[in-house]
Amino acid sequence: MRVASKFLDVFITRGIATTLLAAGVLGVGIMAYAGLPVSSVPQVEVPGISVSAGMPGASAQTMASSVTVPLERALSRIPGLVAVTSSSQPGSTLIDLEFDLDRDVDSVAMDVQAALSSAAADLPSQMPQPPTFEKSAPSDARLLTVALYSDTVPGTELGDLAEGYVATELSRVAGVGQIYFHGMRRPAVRVDVDLDRIARLGVTLEQVRRSIANATSNIPKGALDGAASNLMIETTDQLDDPAAYAALVVSFRDGQEVSLGDVAHIAWAAEDRHVAGWVNGHPAVTVELQKQPGHNVVATVDRVLAELPQISAGLPAGVRIVALGDRTGTVKSSIRSLQLDLLLSVAMVVLVIWTFLGDWRATFIPALTIPISVFATFAVMSGLGYTLNNVSLMAITVVIGFVVDDAVVVVENALRYIEAGRDGVSAAAEGTREIAFTIFSMTLSLVAVFIPLLLMGGLVGRLFREFAVTASVAVLVSGLVSLTLTPMLCAYLLAPRGTRSSAATVKAPQRAIAWVQSGYEKSLSIALRHPRTMLGVTIACVLLSVFIYLWIPKGFFPQQDNGMINGIVEGPLDMPHDALVASTRKLAERMREDPAVRNVYFYVEGNPTPNAGRLLMDLLPLQERSESVYEVMARLKKVAKGMEQDVSLHLQARQDVQLGMRVSKTQFQYTLRHPDIDVLRGWAPTFIHAIESLPQLRDVNSDMEPDAPQIRLVLDRQRMATLGVDVASVDNTLYDAFGQRQVARFEVRSNIYRVVMEADPEYRLDEHSLDSVYIDSEGGQPVPLRSFASLEDATAPLVINRDGQFPAVTVSFNLADSASIGDAVSAIEMKAKELRRPQGLTGMFQGTAQAFNASMSNQPLLICSALLVVYIVLGIFYESLVHPLTIISTLPSASVGGLGILALTGTELSLIAMIGLIVLIGIVKKNGIMMVDFALAAEREDGLTPQDAIRRAAVLRFRPILMTTLAALLGALPLAFGHGAGAELRRPLGICVLGGLMLSQLLTVYTTPVIYTYLSKFSRRAGTLSTGNGG
CATH class of the missing domain: 1.20.1640.10 (Multidrug efflux transporter AcrB transmembrane domain)
Structure with a gap:
């Protein structure tokens, strides 16, 4: 010392x-x-990868069995994989991979690429391109959405501008990472074949496809290497416009050429006709920007916004660019x-x-x-x-x-x-x-x-x-x-004394403080004369803390108002694409009429299901509107319900902390899994119906759609053998006619375009269109499809979801107005135990609900760990096993105050409030330390008894204890009563600290001296080494 x-x-x-x-x-x-850069919450990079694969025209079952399963099998062997979920729907599959936080996303990407390469041999050859993957991240990584819109420029041209110009320029901005397109109508040469015309000319769809595929090539041709010169060989092997494709010869009939233009309508059009996007009532393409790891959201968005005027100057007349979803x-x-x-x-x-x-x-x-x-x-x-x-x-x-x-x-x-x-x-x-x-x-x-x-x-x-x-x-x-x-x-x-201010503004508070201190001295004497009462108060605080902790509603993260709403618009299973777009447009226009809404944009592209679209809204800044985002959502839902439409609307407020990668219609998720999809789909409705009646939940939904209607072709294989027709030819021909089949690709000015083949729209209307389909035969003569195939009505899943390589159904829900996520989780778990599950069926919470469950199991451990660490540190300082207990005895009153005021104000015990309890442990024990230190010194240096020593210490240190407690209490006031953006996140901590400090200040100045006296007597009787050094 x-x-x-x-x-x-x-x-x-x-x-x-x-x-x-x-x-x-x-x-x-x-x-x-x-x-220092600015962000909403700490930047945590979550290693996530999204793998996507496409095969236009394939059913959900085909995608799941032939694409999803082989990919999942290969990807599941990657080290550090925490979760794998997938969604297979007609023509596409999406697999989301979540990895341990300790894994670097770049090394994960290398492992994913290796896994995809190893799975390539097991994938169908009909896939137009290999599976691709992108680094995915939580909502914090979402930077901004930039939209191109126009009422005069075709959507395909907007798509070309978005991909070839806007995205290229924005990718150069520091901090911009992955770029995604929505409502993207990529330009392509579309070949719409007249089925009756080719039938009359004796041409089959497969002949047309092979003619197109063989007409465009881009492979090395070599060089002429002579003594005098070296000449590279090039050919005109690329067709790059509809007129060139129209001149292709697909067959000869009676010595006359049959060109592609004779049997098909060929023009520039959208590569995928099932995609549409609109912004504030205008046809649009949206460009979603993601943040690069390690970069700041606010600074990156500022750089992007600064770049937009220059990008806008390079756009054609009639095309506008606007920033959406700016949460900075x-x-x-x-x-x-x-x-x-x-x-x-x-x-x-x-x-x-x-x-x-x-x-x-x-x-x-x-x-x-x-x-x-x-x-x-x-x-x-x-x-x-x-x-x-x-x-x-x-x-x-x-x-x-x-x-x-x-x-x-x-x-x-x-x-x-x-x-x-x-x-x-x-x-x-x-x-x-x-x-x-x-x-x-x-x-x-x-x-x-x-x-x-x-x-x-x-x-x-x-x-x-x-x-x-x-x-x-x-x-x-x-x-x-x-x-x-x-x-x-x-x-x-x-x-020195005598030179300090004598102003009334100084003397009045000093007199008040002296009066309080005098009153404290008298009341302390009374408390020391009634030690059992004070001990009973301490024990009561402990018991009351446990009771309130068990009783108080518990939450995860306070719900924020970021001024952005995500929505899913869902139509009937058999709703045509054009009808879905029209209904969504009407809905979006009604949403725009709301005075709190600034922007409305939506896209329809088969996500999350083919009969659904995504609708997003930006609200006015919080200071410019009188209602919260939740009040606005409630009003918009009423508007949607009042519209006479056959689509439904599901809304969620976007949060800074949003866990889980699966898209759901409502906020919280519970997933059911079973190896047998039929067993799962048979029992899931029972579970869904059971939890719909729970008062803690509302808006219960699931990603399990009823089976969608389909047409099943029953093939007569014996008849097919007689006619010389094989199954592969049948599947290929149907794919040619109804699958938007990508049959060729070509390059123009560094842009890659595709040739998409399909039957003319009039032949895609209903099952009667199949009467016009003819199949190649071994004899070279086209054979009518209906000569060996009969039709029957059938149903099949529109989407097949999997979790952990098992078929899965995810049930999603919102909370009732008076319920917390803790109430909901407990109610669902109890209901799940009451139901008789099939053997092998498991259920678990996902995303935010899963994180809440994990945090709940850790909360008691967290508090106990904090107490244990404090005890160990104090025990080392005082060389005592007893005096740390005196200091820790200050905490029950603080916990009662913190938990009690949370309960009285209707505030959930969220993670933020739990941090408040941890902070209280740190603040309140300082009062005990100041008293115990002085009491030990008085015992050691002045020979006082424990009771006299702690009395002197309590009186002597009352003034600084009162001052420091009031300082901490008033310092927490702005957090507890703050308003404005983000206040809902901070308020639980301020409220908890405020209540804990108020009650602890009232009680600990009395209970701590009594506990000190009791423990001193106990230690002396037990012969424990507890006098401590105190420095």
């Missing part, structure tokens, strides 16, 4: 060096703050609101210090701790790659109330010595030496509280690691400042 004391004295005697050192830290912090305005507003809360907290804390100390110099000294601690924390955040976000700034705001605690204790102690007649330097030195161990133990034990947060796993742990590190750094810096800069300033700035 002598060495430490001499070391601390150096900072007092070398005032200029100490001042310059503090100024240097402050300057570095200010520069770091200016360069909300992020900036949220951060500004939190920065204002931070300033208010600082002002309130300084006001409390001035009220208690009554002197501007005594106030200035601990107040100076705030900017140094805060800006030093910003410097560390910059070095660690952190951002200014709701979580990190929330950590700084909540610790503002107690970063001054250590400095206040030093100032208070120095003032005692000055008022006892000591000069400033000796008073500061002696006061700091006396209190150094207390500050050291308070600081390190407070940091120890956050250790369990640092060790939390999963995405939630990564999100709150930034909170723990930020708060810990601020606390450590404040402790360091209070032992170095604060004593030096005390030595030269604190005024």
